[in-house]
Amino acid sequence: MDSAAIADLSDLDTAARVAELRRRLAAMPGGGPPAAARSTAPTVTVPVVAAGSGAPVVSAPVERAEPTAPAAPVGAPAPAAVVPGVAVPGSVAHLLPGGVLPAGHVTAVSGSATLRVGLLAAATAAGARCAVVGWPELGVAAVAEQGGRLDCLALVPDPGPDPAAVVSVLLDGLDLVLLGPGVPAVAPSRARVLAGRVRAAGAVLLVGAGWPGAELILAGRHCRYGGLGAGAGRLASVSTVVHCSGRATPARTAEWVAAG
Template sequence: MGSEALSPDAGARERVLDELRRRMAAGRGRGESATGHMPREQPLRRDLLPVPPPLADLLPDGGLPKGAVVAYTGAHSLLTGMLAAVTGSGGHAAVVGLPRLGLLAAAEMGAELSRLAVITDPGPDPAEVAAVLLDGLDLVVLGLGGLAVPPARCRVLAARARNRGATLVVAGEWVNPALRLDSRVTGYRGLGPGRGRLRSVCLDVRVSAKAGQTRRGRMDLCAQVGRTEWLPRETATEVTTLREAVS
């Protein structure tokens, strides 16, 4: 499908939906590599989608369950990390209604942009666009922009995701999701007198499932030359200390 952006006006919604269906029908199957080669990371599991390693340690099953709805609040950087993990492992994903989500950041985290569709302006009904995308993609990230989705419709979209084996991550309010993820930026490293280059962003993350205890953890998004990587807070601190010692 590619990483191009679609920007419909209010009167073109049906044409946009028809175009999405056409592209998906003409595209490769779910989870297939766009190059025909093996993906760089491990292939997609039948029941889980990959996530950044520090987040995997917090999730009950070590990944995002396929066929589930996940409600998300907080920093966009972790959403970008999920997209990078899925597309970098050979999966296909889409972002709906989140125009500020950066493709450059996704690429630096390892995303394959040829497997990522970006719909920056889905029109007045972003949930309908997401529903169409669930038919042929592994992961759909939906930004509601403050819109409320009625409980009955939440159940319909949840059933669609379950039937298609696709994962829907909703940045906004959602009724009865399988998981709730919340991330909060708690600090930065590398800023200060004589140190103007940002080296890492520190996040606190909370994961709540329908069953089981809430899990909390801390992780850092660390900048390297031309790439970024996710590290547990303890590991990131050790790496930062070593760099400062040799600089």
């Protein structure tokens, strides 16, 4: 089994921390800007030599053809607008605008740790490059059991005294960055700066409860467990009630069943 990339930053100063993060980003599948940005840019620059490796950085322009949609029949209804973003578990998709975690938005996730793991698994399974900051207790085996790709997942268990600075670097090259449940909320002024970085990068930032300015809120609560008998048995599934709300999103609730 592939292992997730783990960046130990505890003994590094700020410059070395940034260089190490960029080296890890360059080594992840895909490279370059986040998926949402790639989908709208006809030409991008892909770094082929990691910064900080001692070799010069070489960049190659890559042309990306714009998809052409077939002409709709006369009188047919207009197709629904495609919302750029990161994939989520299927039973949760109808709760979100466009069925995805919308790119350029900050989303708060609270309650169930299983929900956070499920979001990571769905995102990486779809090829999104993700990072988890400040969650040393995360078991990557749980992500793999939910179908996630560990080669698309980077872990920064100890981001140092300023996790927001680490997040700013990661947003430049990844599709999704998740802050662990133990990472405290920042001041509103700092949150606004990070939100601007999220929009500019076309990435997704998942934060904890109480984060200032979160545009969407996903709250998970375990409701039942499958596979357990009267005090015996193997846990086969975990059912989670997921509640979604937001500034321009009607409140909705769904049940999501994750494999145990």
